[in-house]
Amino acid sequence: MDETSENLIEIHDLKYSRGPRPIFEGMNLTIKRGEITALMGPSGTGKTTLLRLITRQLIPQQGVIYVNGVDISKLNVRELYEMRQRFGMLFQNGALLTDISVFENVAFPLREHTKLTNRLIRHVVLTKLHAVGLRGAADMMPSELSGGMARRVALARAMVMDPDIVIYDEPFVGLDPISMGVIVRLVRKMNDALGITSIIVSHDVAEVSTVADRSFLISDGKVAASGSPDELRTAKSELVRQFMHGMADGPVAFHFQAPGYEEQLLGRDTE
Amino acid sequence: MKKPLLDIYNALFEFVRTFGAFQIFFLRLLKNSPEILFTRFRLVVAQVFNAGGLSLVIIMVCGLFVGGVLGLQGFSNLARFNAEDSVGVFAAYGLIKELGPVITALLFAGRAGTSLASEIGLMKATDQLSAMEMMAVNPVGRVLVPRFLGGVISMPLLTAVFSAIGLLGAHLVAVNLLGVDVGAFWQQMQNALDFEDVNEGIIKSVVFGVVASHIAVWEGYNAIPTAEGVGRATTRTVVNTAIAVLVFDFMITAAMI
Numbered sequence: 358m359d360e361t362s363e364n365l366i367e368i369h370d371l372k373y374s375r376g377p378r379p380i381f382e383g384m385n386l387t388i389k390r391g392e393i394t395a396l397m398g399p400s401g402t403g404k405t406t407l408l409r410l411i412t413r414q415l416i417p418q419q420g421v422i423y424v425n426g427v428d429i430s431k432l433n434v435r436e437l438y439e440m441r442q443r444f445g446m447l448f449q450n451g452a453l454l455t456d457i458s459v460f461e462n463v464a465f466p467l468r469e470h471t472k473l474t475n476r477l478i479r480h481v482v483l484t485k486l487h488a489v490g491l492r493g494a495a496d497m498m499p500s501e502l503s504g505g506m507a508r509r510v511a512l513a514r515a516m517v518m519d520p521d522i523v524i525y526d527e528p529f530v531g532l533d534p535i536s537m538g539v540i541v542r543l544v545r546k547m548n549d550a551l552g553i554t555s556i557i558v559s560h561d562v563a564e565v566s567t568v569a570d571r572s573f574l575i576s577d578g579k580v581a582a583s584g585s586p587d588e589l590r591t592a593k594s595e596l597v598r599q600f601m602h603g604m605a606d607g608p609v610a611f612h613f614q615a616p617g618y619e620e621q622l623l624g625r626d627t628e
Numbered sequence: 629m630k631k632p633l634l635d636i637y638n639a640l641f642e643f644v645r646t647f648g649a650f651q652i653f654f655l656r657l658l659k660n661s662p663e664i665l666f667t668r669f670r671l672v673v674a675q676v677f678n679a680g681g682l683s684l685v686i687i688m689v690c691g692l693f694v695g696g697v698l699g700l701q702g703f704s705n706l707a708r709f710n711a712e713d714s715v716g717v718f719a720a721y722g723l724i725k726e727l728g729p730v731i732t733a734l735l736f737a738g739r740a741g742t743s744l745a746s747e748i749g750l751m752k753a754t755d756q757l758s759a760m761e762m763m764a765v766n767p768v769g770r771v772l773v774p775r776f777l778g779g780v781i782s783m784p785l786l787t788a789v790f791s792a793i794g795l796l797g798a799h800l801v802a803v804n805l806l807g808v809d810v811g812a813f814w815q816q817m818q819n820a821l822d823f824e825d826v827n828e829g830i831i832k833s834v835v836f837g838v839v840a841s842h843i844a845v846w847e848g849y850n851a852i853p854t855a856e857g858v859g860r861a862t863t864r865t866v867v868n869t870a871i872a873v874l875v876f877d878f879m880i881t882a883a884m885i
Contacts, residue, residue, distance in 0.1 A: 412762060414758065414761060414762070438764035438766075439764070441761075441762055441763070441764040442763075442764045444762060446759070446762040448755045448758070448759055449755070450754060450755060452754060452755035452756050452758065452759035453756075453759075454751075454756055454759075454760075455750075455751075455754070455756070465763065465765075466763045466764075466765075469763065469764075469765050469770075470764065514763075
């Protein structure tokens, strides 16, 4: 795989555990260049952990992750930081720096990594803020923004270095329908207009289905199913059906492991 | 191995491991400090203002009253030996060598140390530090070192202010209130105090600045990223700084006598 390969990210035989609990057991996954890929799965399946592994915030115990043809476990700190400059990441809560303004938040990567003049930085930042509809909020502080606005500012910040890959960690959580619609459209528009590759981690089947080109359903440390949203929706697998249609019980049990209900109510489990 | 013994072994192992990590973290701060001081001087100045400038009022108020107490105690006790004119010397020794650095460090832990620890802890809890990592910016250099240096630079300055205001407090009480001769107050102080005495206070304030800032930054950076975790980190900052300052105070005093 090289920089012109169709696959931007390849994960081979990934194993990662947290303490005694295995998170991934031999996972294989490929993310194609220029597509919007969704990583879905029940809570606790390690979707965010997978993002952290792809960006090498965590290191796998076994397996290889290639990004743009490079085994990221072999990068030194300088090379890792160079690679991360080609990533944009939208955190679940925005993760804006609270002690600087919206403008400075978006300008932050430019000030850190480029020698652009203040005039040029102003131009770029205002362009990005305009794209997310928040040029008028440039002088506000993050504490003055609503959740949806904060996420849009974070999106502008993730885009400001014109990255190759943008990663969205639960971008739709806690948003009202209007903000959610805005974010969904922005994800699609930015992906197509800038030719980037997007990875979305989300539970939100309905919203993800409208925007993703390809979805992976992760369960029990492996990829349980993959395909276009339509393919997943019509899949026969019980797990996929339970997840895609939001059924309370199925292969993923509604009840956490516990002693028998009657036994516990009658206090027999402690005898 | 029996369970109590195993618990003691595990606790000891954990203590040694944490202490080692604490020292390595200190070396990381030191290693990054010269570069940050030259390349991000404005960030350091901002943190000197945050840690030092915003602590000034509390330091001045406390300094005034501690000086006043020294004036009162000095006068009433020295009067037994007809030596009340030496109250200036008494206050100066107490403030410059001991109370100035120690009380300033304790107040710093309560005002600036807690603020540093909770700020860094909350930055961690809200993914701001991870976001920096993802933007290829090292949070140690961008967030931790400027705050550490801000504290280290602030402490000697705050100590100087505390001692100066304390002497003013002692003067107000002893001279203006109790009628000690103003000439005797200052002249005896000038004759008795050596540069070495002042030096001791300066050394203590620098060491306390390093200790207090290191603990605050460490606790914040290693806080469990929850509301409870940040709260605990803040509490530990005050308690550990107080203990460390008093231990170091004893060691430096013993070394310089």
